[in-house]
Amino acid sequence: MIALLVTVLASAGALGDGAESFDAGDLEAAIGAWESAGDPKSGKVLYDLGNAWYRKGDHPRAVAHYRAAQRLRPRDGNVHHNLALARSELDGVPEPAAASVPWTELVTVGELGVLGAAACALGSLGLVVAYRRREVHGPVSLAVPTVVWVAGIGMAVTATLGARGQVAHPIGVVVDREVGSRELPRADAEVGVVWSPGTELLVVKSRQRWVLAEDGRGRRGWVSDTAMLVVWP
């Protein structure tokens, strides 16, 4: 408990240090403070980093951080709002790629996993109690705890698969300069779609230093893994 409290206080300090720099207009210091907050970063820190990059005028990086924040805070109106603002600053970008696991736009994998584990625990408790009552009082229905228990397992399995899907297929954002996608993972391959800074891409698969990416219109191409920024929570 004490360790948890210390962690919370230390983390809150990192958020506050960055906020002070941000308010003072020192965006570099704010970004430095939040970046050094440790990993894995919380949704609030990622959102704050998005705001700092937005203020610096680097809208592609702002979008990348807002997308990462969205993974952890899918129902946070502030994240959605500022992400929309950052996107409206971008020209010539296609529709943003959707999350690889669609339901994570409503609930995080952590939330669903904890909910599933809680349902499992509740179902288990109900089953144990019903079993004891059955031994004492004769036949007792196990239907309700069984349904809760099975639903919990279903949610936990879905959350686990969702977490794996997010890791295997993250969202990357093109930053700094235009990127020409290639039909094969080779520098001399033919150039296909050209993606502007701020284009949000879904990583389909990786091969050495190349990434097969897909934009929101379903267009695919290989790009160097340094061509886009993937912000991991």
Add this chain to the structure above:
Amino acid sequence: MVTVVAAALLAAPAMAAPRAQLGLTTDRIEVGQAIVAQVVVVGTPARRPPTIPVNDGVTIAFSAKSERIDLRPGRATSIYSYQYAVRANAEGTYTLGPVQIETTDGKRLETEAVTLRVTPSTDPSSDAARFVVSGGFEESEAWEGQVVHYVYDARVRGRVVDVRWRFPVFEGLREPQQGGRGDEQYQIMDPDGEITVSHGVLPLVATATGRKEHPASLAVAELRTGRPGLFGMVRTTSERMATDPSSLVVRPLPVAPDNFTGLVGDFVFESTLETARAAVGQSVTWTLRVAGDGTLEGFSWSAPEVDGATVYGGETQHIGRVEDGEYLGMAIAENVLVPTQSGQLQVPPLELVTFSPSRGAYQTHEISVPPLMVTGSADGQSVAVESFATEVEEIVEGDGIDFRDIYRWGLATTPHLGPVLPLMAGAAALPGAAVFGVLGAQWVAARRRQRATVEVAPTASAILASLPAERGEARWAALDAALRIALADRVDQRVETMDREAALALVPDALAADLRELFGVLDRARFAANEPEGDVAPRVRDAVAALEAS
């Protein structure tokens, strides 16, 4: 053309004022096909979705509304879009609109009307109708330095992911430095399957004179095949189709006058001062805007000397893009004018010479500059110069766009639950699984007991009641079984696993001796062919009764 350019140019400062526009994805469809119409309202939303008036032969249904924010340096504007499905039922030319719009703040707007041509439907089964491409120059002749338009179009039936274009090397032509090709891709809903249209314009500057033949362009359509894979990944296959070759004649420019600016195209000019009143010594931005269908790359403007003011040169910004299928080049040159004496400052008109392809001749533009009233003291309007970043910040924070603030407290890190989720869920599910395990084991045991009860021989009394009448193995076995069952019941053991001698030790000695003798008689009868004298059955019945009674 120039009218369109002028409208685009002059509309820009009034961007924040409410405006409305009606547009169609394409102006030509076949009978039975459907496209999307869009009414765009800038500034304030409509009180209700506007109605698009149209004659019989075309049906229009409202489908969706959307909103986006357009943020540009100096202004932020909300843009509301109302989308409609437009279906053609009969051949003909139809006029859609004008659309009357009532905004939520009570203003009334009106869009221009648009025309839709509906042609008879073609046979969708022919290869020609499945993948159709075309490409060529909008102009057959052009002047050196003029921007020409290579227009390309592909129509593909099927589940299209994307259509890409590969262009040849256009000899004697190059892309302008500002503004690339303008592409659009949209769908036409057809009764025989969706048609994807990829249409675009590639602007090119003519750099060499003479007639040039240009090779074909290639359209590559990516079509979906089969069902999406895991995580919705799309499987595709490519089909290619080439356009016809094209040609263009480029004529050299006539001998140019000395003050020719080098601009080839039809241009409009506008010169403005930042304010109509200023104080002596106050900086006033003097802007020259140029827009036209030619490229403005390399164009710069240095304001001339002006009596009663000092002029400082500034930067020129160049913009180029394809808009409504035409190349639009724009340049904004800014100088700073500082009045040095009071009174009305009248800047003489500017003269700029361009070559107009539509006229085929050089054209001199006389651009008037509005007068500036200069006062001796600093009572002019404020013209504080602020950085771009500050302007954006003001727009974002001060002019109605609600940029949400940062979080100031809370956890900076968060644990990743993904790796531990299986453990958590497994631990939570374990007691439930244990209950199911116990219940399962009990069920299996009950089933076994039930099966054993069914399979076991009837009671000793029942066996004795149905003894085989014939002397022989069957009778001796039945008697032996009756004795065993009665003994097992007496010592409360399962007959299949009962140790006979151990069981006999548990009954009274006299009865045990009697039973031992009877078992011996029956064993000899069954296994040594030594049949007993007389009937053993009464003695067995007595022994069973004795066991049941003891």
